[in-house]
Amino acid sequence: MSRIGNMPIALTEGVELTVSDTNLVKVKGKLGELEQQLDPAITVKVEDGNVVLDRASDNKEHKSMHGLYRALLANMITGVSEGFSVVQELVGVGFKAEAKGQLLDLSLGFSHHIYIELPPEIKVETVTERGKNPLIKMSSIDKQLLGQVAAKIRSLRKPEPYKGKGIKFQGEELRKKAGKAAGEK
Numbered sequence: 001m002s003r004i005g006n007m008p009i010a011l012t013e014g015v016e017l018t019v020s021d022t023n024l025v026k027v028k029g030k031l032g033e034l035e036q037q038l039d040p041a042i043t044v045k046v047e048d049g050n051v052v053l054d055r056a057s058d059n060k061e062h063k064s065m066h067g068l069y070r071a072l073l074a075n076m077i078t079g080v081s082e083g084f085s086v087v088q089e090l091v092g093v094g095f096k097a098e099a100k101g102q103l104l105d106l107s108l109g110f111s112h113h114i115y116i117e118l119p120p121e122i123k124v125e126t127v128t129e130r131g132k133n134p135l136i137k138m139s140s141i142d143k144q145l146l147g148q149v150a151a152k153i154r155s156l157r158k159p160e161p162y163k164g165k166g167i168k169f170q171g172e173e174l175r176k177k178a179g180k181a182a183g184e185k
Helices: 060-081 143-155
Strands: 016-019 024-028 033-037 042-047 050-055 084-091 096-100 103-107 114-117 123-127 135-140 166-169
Touching (some): 016 042, 042 060, 050 060, 060 143, 084 143
Antiparallel strands (some): 016 024, 024 033, 123 135
């Protein structure tokens, strides 16, 4: 029994979902359009304003795909109606971020700048205020792509456990370690 997969997904107003005979699901809303290819073992039905997923059998592989595709479709419906956003904070002296269109220019304490070309589906904005850490604000309708790009940016300089320097998500609590204790003589 897949608890996630059995839950129906409510179609919000203005969202249109179509399923082709090759199991390609297209979701269209006010913010854009997304599509996802589903496994043939999973069937999708729209019943009175709700999307219901069903699986072919109860074997382990079909059960795991049932919950996965239900979560992906729920994220697609939320994405085309409301969208998703991620805010990352650069903690460290001299750390800077600047967005030039779809190019993100990062200065992270290395001897060189790091340039990241962002996909066209992601909108990026950088905020730099005096006395505060620089912020990178990204938004998109595709939650998977947004999370992947945010993880890639964070991997360039993960927060270290002593001072917390690095790139972190806004609101993220870091576990800090105590520094070296002074030896007694």
